[in-house]
Amino acid sequence: MSDDTPWLSEDELLAWLHLVGVLTTLPAAIDAQLKRDASVNFFEYSILSVLSVRPRRSMQMATLAVLTNGSQSRLSHAVSRLERAGWVDRRQCPGTDPRHVEAVLTDAGMAKVVEIAPGHVREVRRTVIDPLTSEDVAQLRTVCEKILKATGPAVLDTIDETRR
Amino acid sequence: MSDDTPWLSEDELLAWLHLVGVLTTLPAAIDAQLKRDASVNFFEYSILSVLSVRPRRSMQMATLAVLTNGSQSRLSHAVSRLERAGWVDRRQCPGTDPRHVEAVLTDAGMAKVVEIAPGHVREVRRTVIDPLTSEDVAQLRTVCEKILKATGPAVLDTIDETRR
DNA sequence: GAACGGTGGTTGAATGTTCAACCCGAGACT
DNA sequence: AGTCTCGGGTTGAACATTCAACCACCGTTC
Numbered sequence: 001m002s003d004d005t006p007w008l009s010e011d012e013l014l015a016w017l018h019l020v021g022v023l024t025t026l027p028a029a030i031d032a033q034l035k036r037d038a039s040v041n042f043f044e045y046s047i048l049s050v051l052s053v054r055p056r057r058s059m060q061m062a063t064l065a066v067l068t069n070g071s072q073s074r075l076s077h078a079v080s081r082l083e084r085a086g087w088v089d090r091r092q093c094p095g096t097d098p099r100h101v102e103a104v105l106t107d108a109g110m111a112k113v114v115e116i117a118p119g120h121v122r123e124v125r126r127t128v129i130d131p132l133t134s135e136d137v138a139q140l141r142t143v144c145e146k147i148l149k150a151t152g153p154a155v156l157d158t159i160d161e162t163r164r
Numbered sequence: 165m166s167d168d169t170p171w172l173s174e175d176e177l178l179a180w181l182h183l184v185g186v187l188t189t190l191p192a193a194i195d196a197q198l199k200r201d202a203s204v205n206f207f208e209y210s211i212l213s214v215l216s217v218r219p220r221r222s223m224q225m226a227t228l229a230v231l232t233n234g235s236q237s238r239l240s241h242a243v244s245r246l247e248r249a250g251w252v253d254r255r256q257c258p259g260t261d262p263r264h265v266e267a268v269l270t271d272a273g274m275a276k277v278v279e280i281a282p283g284h285v286r287e288v289r290r291t292v293i294d295p296l297t298s299e300d301v302a303q304l305r306t307v308c309e310k311i312l313k314a315t316g317p318a319v320l321d322t323i324d325e326t327r328r
Numbered sequence: 329g330a331a332c333g334g335t336g337g338t339t340g341a342a343t344g345t346t347c348a349a350c351c352c353g354a355g356a357c358t
Numbered sequence: 359a360g361t362c363t364c365g366g367g368t369t370g371a372a373c374a375t376t377c378a379a380c381c382a383c384c385g386t387t388c
Contacts, residue, residue, distance in 0.1 A: 005286045007285060008288070011301060011302065014305055014323075015292075015302070015304050016292065017326075019292065020233070021323065022312060022315070024316075025312065028316075029315045069185065069189070121169055124180060127311060127315050128183065128311055131311060131314050132310055136303075136306075138175065139300075139303045139307065140182075140307050141182050142300075143300050143307075144179070145182055146296055148186060148189065149295060150193075150294070150295050151186070155185040159182065159185065162181075
């Protein structure tokens with residue numbers, strides 16, 4: 001690999017620095033709201049949220065892992081915590097290999113989601129939607145799409161998969 | 165607090181999902197490159213990088229903490245690791261309170277930065293600069309600025325502080 | 329001078345994530 | 359049959375971050 005990589009221009013550097021700022025403060029803000037009001041982090045919330053809109057409120061671990069952008073190990077640990085809290089159960093995937101496991105949202109878990117979703121949406125609005133114009137929102141989406149093509153193309157598939 | 169918070173529109177949701185994708189995959193990509201090629205994470209790299217462009221290659225802990233978007237505790241732990249690796253030293257801030265401590269980059273630390281910076285820049289280019297047009301880059305900056313005003317206004321000050 | 333609050337800084341325990349190893353069971357191939 | 363590999367899933371240790379407590383020292387106030 002030849003080392004002809006040029007340093008960033010002034011504009012590029014500025015954009016990068018601002019992006020780094022968002023990368024550090026935005027997840028912190030989202031997590032803080034959830035932790036304060038609901039004692040869960042964003043990853044755990046994602047799990048509950050994804051399960052809540054599923055037909056049987058359940059999903060196989062492996063697919064749930066990619067849907068929430070997490071590793072299997074991370075998911076396994078997180079589900080253990082949610083299980084201990086009584087919000088999800090593990091059960092064997094019906095009609096498949098005995099090794100396939102699915103996580104299923106309990107009634108208490110569903111109630112939890114219903115309870116905390118509005119506060120979360122409010123925080124998302126406050127931090128990213130409200131400060132932006134609708135053109136900004138559209139631009140943000142396309143910019144993120146382009147970045148995702150370089151960092152995690154698989155995420156793009158999962159997004160319009162859930163939207164379908 | 166009245167619960168009149170509306171759910172996100174289709175466009176807003178799409179933008180948010182894509183942003184979440186970036187929020188999870190981009191730091192992972194940046195960290196992975198640094199970890200693989202240099203055995204440091206992005207936060208540690210930021211410390212080395214900030215120190216390397218300072219007049220005496222040194223900076224007081226408290227100000228270094230805000231410059232790197234981290235808590236004092238996080239910084240203290242990280243500096244301990246970098247110290248153990250021989251890349252930075254702690255020493256008492258000359259000419260001030262005895263409690264003021266400054267971190268100073270060693271020669272080995274400076275050599276390390278020079279060695280690993282190109283690879284890092286290459287990764288930043290690959291993941292965010294190259295996929296975007298120059299208009300995208302400009303737009304990205306302003307969008308991030310608006311978001312930062314809601315999540316961490318202090319970060320905005322520190323950015324144009326370092327650019328001055 | 330003694331008590332006070334505030335700031336800079338560190339420490340250790342608790343929490344969450346990563347990493348590598350591991351288990352189990354289903355095919356596939358001999 | 360037996361062995362092989364592979365994928366889903368879990369586990370525990372290592373690591374990084376957070377959180378709360380703590381120390382040290384300055385400046386103030388009484």
